Amino acid sequence: MTDRLIPALLLSTTVLAGLTACGDNSQDNTAKTSDTAPKTEAVVAQMPIGINVAAMTATVKPGDDFYAYANGEWMKTTEIPADRSSTGAFLVAFQETEKHKTSLIAELVKAEHATGSDAARIANFYKAYTDTAAIDAAGMKPAEADLARYETIASKQDLSAVLGQNLRADVDPLNATDFYTENLFGIFVTQGLATPGEVLPYFLQGGLGLPEREYYLSADPKMVEIRTAYRAYIEALLKDAGISDAATRADRIFALEHKIASAHASRADSEDFTKAAAVWSRADFDAKAPGIDWTAFLGAAQLSEQPKFAAYHGAAMTGLSALVASEPLDAWKDWLVFHHINSHADVLPSTIDNTAFAFNGTKLSGTPEQRSRDKRALAALDEYLGDAVGQAYAEQYFPASAKAEVSTMVDNIVLAFGKRVAALDWMDPATKKEALAKVNTMAVGVGYPEKWRNYDAYTVSPTNAYANAINGEKVEYAHQLAKIGKPMDKGEWWMTPQVVNAVNLPVQNALNFPAGILQPPFFDAKADAAYNYGAIGAVIGHEISHSFDNNGAAFDSTGAMRNWWTPADFAQFAKQGEALAKQFDAYAPFPDLHVNGKLTLGENIADVAGLAAAYDAYHASLQGKEAPVIGGFTGDQRFFIGFAQTWATKMRDEALRARVATDGHAPGMYRALTVRNLDAWYTAFDVQPGDKLYLAPEDRVKIW
Structure with missing residues (x-):
């Protein structure tokens, strides 16, 4: 199993490829006022509040347990699906995307397609993968030649x-x-x-x-x-x-x-x-x-x-x-045989597939049931034909209006982040100049890539799922090798449009926001700005901020790893990081297991800085006007509740232990408490000394 290097090179939003020439936002970081002007009171009265009031426990004091205040009823009433190790906002968005993909693939499977087309590849792959009777009947025969290679060593x-x-x-x-x-x-x-x-x-x-x-x-x-x-x-x-x-x-x-x-x-x-x-x-x-x-x-x-x-x-x-x-x-030789079988268990007989799930799914993650074969086929398609599926998905389910609105939010949050950097009083002018250059040359992709992957080299059988997996691996390897020695493509995407996630690419100084995450509960085109800036806005800010976390800050605007800090500046930055690590060290989901503040530091820095930038951008979008009160909640309250509700998280104990022990992302219930570091949260909810989450002003971590 390849060690998890890449959360360093690809800095992700959550713990959950194509080619593009993304638009470079460095040419115009000016807020588009025509798109972000405050709605009239009449319009606001008809807008969804965005936040899920039914998920909240209003009797909990926000300053004592803000996560329970925002998500308490949801925690009480939500059940983790039997085929999942966890649930939360990301799963809600994933399930909606999965419904769309199910409909999309069903139509493709029923239709006739030209031989060698992407539509034919998708249909053939799906048919072979879901034909478990044929997979079982074939037994180990499809893998015999590969296993024989190991025996002849x-x-x-x-x-x-x-x-x-x-x-x-x-x-x-x-x-x-x-x-x-x-x-x-x-x-x-x-x-x-x-x-x-x-x-x-x-x-x-x-x-x-x-x-x-x-x-x-x-x-x-x-x-x-x-x-x-x-x-x-x-x-x-x-x-x-x-x-x-x-x-x-x-x-x-x-x-x-x-x-x-x-x-x-x-x-x-x-x-x-x-x-x-x-x-x-x-x-x-x-x-x-x-x-x-x-x-x-x-x-x-x-x-x-x-x-x-x-x-x-x-x-x-x-x-x-x-x-x-x-x-x-x-x-x-034994090791090679076992890992070949283990790596391809899903396209080998059901007895093997079920045994693999019993350990990898149930023992490691606590998931009681295997996902249905048709849903697993959708996931496998994303792995082997992700861009082909993504192109069809984006055309059908991601309207140009959503792309435009999110792009405007990205521009506004990048602008807000740049202003925060410019206003820093502890940073040397030379360091600040480098930081601003990095902000101003960020390439941002929203929704989907401008160019799509070519799969002409991938032969897909309608009857042999194992061969499709092996061929797909080889085609992907060749695709990656073909990039070696060529100039770096700054616009290359490392996620497909249907993925519910977002990513920062420090070696490219680029960001990707796939269409999959640009939907409720992260983004709702019908909701008011407070909610959207607190939800997807914080995600956008998070990814921007990754360029300046403890890992991303090691790269300059060209993506080169270079020390562009003065010693004094880096010492100040490190001091704030240490304080944030101590905050998260104190969170303990089990008596014998605490969150590792150092391991999760990069994500936590990005949360703090990203939330602060999103808050600034939200207020800039109001253009000096007072935010309306909707449903009894002020704009700032909706902003912070929206943020906390995107981190609604319920995990099986096994999965939670694995997350804390090995993952660079803290569990969502603790990420929601990032609000403790923003002064505006204290004002919005009247959080006072003596409240359990209260931090004295000097103890609130302010990064960027």
Whole structure:
């Protein structure tokens, strides 16, 4: 399992590719007053309030528990769907998107299409994926040739070549599950940290079936329990696949993975750019990571002519390569067989698929039921034909009026953020100039890319789901390799339009806001500005702010990793970050488990700064007029409640523990408490000393 490097290179809104030439907002950051003028009182009276009053518990004092005040009734009455590990605002938007996709795909499946068209690919993929009778009847036969490759490995050179053949590009690093676990390494293709303007393949540590190294190394009883269950799962999956001597093989696989985990960089080191900017030449692989036959590996990976690489996990590469030399071939062969089956369980017989879900879905995340096959087919389509589905989705479900309105909000929040930077009294003029250059050259994509991915190289069978998965992986790998050595495309999208998420791309100094998140409960074109600025506005501000969090601030306006801070400026920035980390360290969803303020710091900084910028932009949109009172709530109250309700979150205990232990995003119920750091929240809800959430003015974190 490829380690979660990319939340550093792709800074996401939540823990939930195409090509584009996005509009560059640097030419006009002026608020469009014709689109943002306050509505008349008559119009306001007819507008939805935006916030969900029925979700609130008005008897709770906002200053004591603002999350319960905004979401208390929702928490009491909402049930987590049986096929989910959590629920919340993101799931609401996802389910609406899923309904649209269901209708869209149903029409495509029924219609006739020209051979080789994207519509035909979508229909064929869906038919094959949902035909479980055919998948079960085929048994393991579709995978026989791939598994046979592993059995014929007779030397370390053979092993190195197979590992190279299996190399795949990590193209969806924000997904809940990582890409391809059947290799020691993954690659990610974008501008190198130390090579501005030059696109390189990043080498990433991989090879684990559990989410990350701490699952193997931690003495925590919950982790020990999961490890025991994982060892049993390995054996069960091998038995389901008809692999002989499953118990002995499972022991070898588990022991090898423990050694792989020990060689991995820690999460803290993995997210430290200063430790990740190394560029390796071809000769460096032999000198710094002996053990693998790199000529065989890189040749099989179609990278033999590549002169240099971004060694993001250089130290781990050294340790992992040494394991290739030291560990028995039989252990590696068993490991390859297991991970190939594990990675493709959804397109193998139902017994395998169900066993995989029992561990990966239920044991790891607490989800009682597998999602229905038709809904899983939609998710698989997003993975393998995401742009093709996204183009059809955007054309049908994302009107130009919504794109225009959100684009205006983006412009206004970028402008507000720039004003906040310009007004900083602690920042040196030289540092401030660099920061403003970064703000003014941000490329922002709203809704969907300007150019769409070409899938002509992808052959999709209407009867062989396994072959479609394998072919899709290879086509995606070739697509990513084709970018190497070319100028960086600043407008490249790393999300499809139907995704309910948003992303900051620091190496591109760019933002993507897919159509999927530009709908209720994040954005409602019929609601008043207070709600929309508190909801989607805070998301927009969050993504802008990621360019200036503890990770994004390491990049300049060109996307190059460069220190553009004076020591005094960075010390002030770090001081505020430390205070915010301590705030989040105090949140404890379980008596034995606290939120990790350092791990979640980047997201928390973006929340604070983004909410503040969205608040400023909201007030600017009023053009000096007083916000109307709607439903008994002032504009500021609706703004802050709207923000808190977008973080309504209910999680199963297993999923919540996994989130806190491994994820850079704090659980939503704590992100909602970001409001504690804004002075305006105290005024809006009359929060006073003695209230549980009260922070003295000097303790409120103000970043940007």
